[in-house]
Amino acid sequence: MQTSGDPAPTVPTVSASEISRLAGVTRATVSNWRRRHDDFPAAVGGSENRPVFDLNEVREWLIGHGLDPARSPAAELRAVLRSRLTPADVARLLDELERADGRWTIGDHRDSDEPVDEVLRALDRCTAAEGMRVAIDILAERGLEEIAATGVYPTPEPVATLMAAVVAAAAPPIDVLDPACGGGSLLCAARAAGARELYGQDVLAVQVARARLVVTAETGVTPHLGVGDSLSADAFAGLEAAAVLCNPPYGQRDWGSAELAFDPRWEYGLPPRGESELAWVQHALAHLRPGGTAAVLLPPAVAARNAGRKIRANLVRAGTLRAVIGLPPGVAQPWHIGLHIWVLRKSDSGPVGDHLLFVDTDTEQPDTDWAALSDRVAEAWRTFLGATPRRAADAGLAAVARLIDVLDDTVDLTPARYVRTDLEPRAVSDRTAAAVTTLGESTTRLAAQVAALTGWRESPERSWRSVTVAELADRGRLDWIRAVHGGPVDAESAARPVLTAPDVASGAPPSATTATVAPAEATVLAAGDILVPAVRSDRGGGRAARVAGPQDAGAVRGPHIHLLRADPASLDPWFVAGFLGGGENQPMTRTATIRFDPSRLRIPILPLAEQHRYGALFRELFLTRVAAREAADAAERAAEQLTAGLTAGALEPDDTGDRR
Structure with a gap:
């Protein structure tokens, strides 16, 4: 070489x-x-x-x-x-x-x-x-450092294992294709589920080489791999496999909608330009043999966007889409949303099922046992495949809907719409009352925080002299500990709570989680550490940096979080965190790539006493955002509980008078 x-x-x-x-x-x-x-x-x-x-x-x-x-x-x-x-x-x-x-x-x-x-x-x-x-x-x-790939995320092992278990529920798959194989996680899971022949393709040659090494070493099977864009340059044209597993790129605008307009894969409709995920779904189906199963990991918006309604309706009407499994936020990237697994089966000329399985695993419990939850999901799917699909219903987790009930004007496939918890009126009323009480408490905290958000005045226009994060690190003013990927965790780190990327923006404390880091990369947090997520963390697409507090000290830093340790004699941590996400830094923090490099972000040069004043206000502003987010989430939960109770007949308006 x-x-x-x-x-x-x-x-x-x-x-x-x-x-x-x-x-x-x-x-x-x-x-x-x-x-x-x-x-x-x-x-x-x-x-x-x-x-x-x-x-x-x-x-x-x-x-x-x-x-x-x-x-x-x-x-x-x-x-x-x-x-x-x-x-x-x-x-x-x-x-x-x-x-x-x-x-x-x-x-x-x-x-x-x-x-x-x-x-x-x-x-x-x-x-x-x-x-x-x-x-x-x-x-x-x-x-990969010089390659700008966006919308591409690794598949964590627990999610890959669940997807492989779903496609293997009927029978161990003989051969499996992953048309966006990345580092090979799904192919490894497929082998563990019984697959003997493994096929994979990725647009990045580095990822294909990575998958070859990982899959061969971990499974003993040499995979058949190809380099190129599966949608426009299919390396396995004509292959029909027993199963397809895929975590495709999200939000592609240049996937080739015009060039591929007459492609025979679009059996269920031409995917609109903004619905690249539905192109990947149909690509997966095109590679299934009759009776084969596909599991595709998708962002939740695909289940409800109006542009994709026609294709969703055709998938449901044909009995091809068999299940939608909603995952909780924090188990896969993007961390702040709960992804969906679409389970599809290709017709084998047998009778078409007239039911669809919906599973919602977002229990909102931070200490959820993911392994046990995955077992319940797999069991619900196996039961659904049996002679009596309706027996797959599992209170609070899984629901079985008739296709005719799904084929309304929106064809919204969001699992939470169909999964109903215990609808006993007293239980629904108690949950609704608790949700409204929580809403009241959160709005009280928000009002108090807004009242505390004071202490600024008009300033004459000023221009900043600034320095980059890299320059501060070179001068010894701070230590930059780069973000790491997930991996096996050592016993010492496993005993500690983990702070994940979504926790940085939300202000949530560390907790037990499926996110892990390799022993050599584990970093124990200290109060005052500046935390910068490598993934976008808010609705506007930015990255909300914050400072670790006493509640974070002793926890392990999770994957995809850059950590800056500032010299307290030179830098105020909240001053640094505040400027990292604002001003001239804002365009760089909104980049989509997960290989986000904060080295070029700029920090103004100010005396330490002035930094403290800015830092105090930035801290109050962050706490206000946290309180507002908590109040918005509480309002959403209360509305969902009350709406579900009213529309399901478990609740009704009382006689307190006209509310108009």
Whole structure:
């Protein structure tokens, strides 16, 4: 393998931030070492603001001072990758990488390539300490750094397992296709559910290489993989599989609606330009053999948008759509919404079912046992497939609706519309009263918070002198701990609550969750940490940064959260958090990609006393937003409870008089 660009340096180098991750300390600590220790290794390159150091000299220095630079092989692998290979180099490495005799190799027939050899050694160390999936994920992160992919999200293992269980409910699938396979999570789940032949395609070559390595290593099956856009360049045209699993890109506007207008896959209607998800649904159906099953993970808006009503109606009327399973927010990206799993079956010339299964798993209970809940969902689906579909109804979880009742003017397939909890009048009345009481309490808190939102005055127009997050990190004013992906969690971290990306915007405290982080990447939060979600976190598409409080201290930082630790002698945390999401930073925080890089966000240069004044007001503003969100959610829940009771006949208006 030949690397690109200028000749590689003779020694691997690391930045000051990468040294901090190697040593398990903050960026400010590394700056202090450089100032206080005359024997600290001198910079060998870079710039005055971003120096780089000889990795081997740094290791020797750390060991000589009683520090273990290898206690985080994952951090070391990241440092070596950044110093030795470009993202394009890593993409080629992934494509050639193989696992042989317990080691990583790219083949014996090549010239010695020092940068690649160094990476392979670091990759072996990371694999031995953290596992193969963590090591490959780190490689893929580097390989994807220069690729702008939007609307593409990984499929967490619990969700992938549920989707595979659904398609395997009737019989273990012999062959499975994932036309947007990403890193291979769904293919691994399909193999665990009994599949023997695995097919996958992805538009990103890095993801295809990643899937090849992950699936082969974890399942022992070599998958059949293709590179390209499945909608416009199907790598498996003509393939009919027993099952299709798919977590497609969301919100694509350029999926080829005009070029593919006469494509034979659109059996249920031409998908409108803004309904790319319904193109993926029909693509999945086109790859099923008669009697096959597909499970497609979709955003909830697909179930109700007016533009897709005709296609939804045709899917329901033909008996092709068999179930819609609503997931709770926080189990898959985008974290702030509850996704839906659409379960579809291709007709095998047998009788068409006249019922549709709806499942709503959003129990609003933070301590929900996801494994037990998944078992109930799978059991409801298996029961629905039996001779008496109506027996699949499960109070509070699953409902069975007649197709004729679904085919109204809107064909809204949102599960919550059909799943009814206990409709005994007393129970409904008690729940409604409790919801209204909660609404009253939340509006009281909101009113008090609004009253506290004071302390500003008119200011003459001023222009800011500012500095970027990267520059603050380079100067030791803050430590930037990058966001990580989910992965296996160690025993120590598993015992701690986890703060997820949705918790950052909502202000919710950490709790038990299905989101996990790999041992080497686990970061325990401290009060004062600045938390910046790597995923969009509000209705406007922005990222609502906040500061960790005492209730967050001791929790583990969940996936997709950047963490900034500010030097309190230089920076007020709430001042930083407030400016991260406003002003000239706003366009950058609204980017759709989950590989969000906060390094270019700018912070004004102000005296610490003035920062404190701004920070105090930003904190009150955040608390007001939290109180407003809680009141809005409480109003929605109260309205839902009362509406459901009135329309189901469990409640009726009393005799208190004319409300008009």
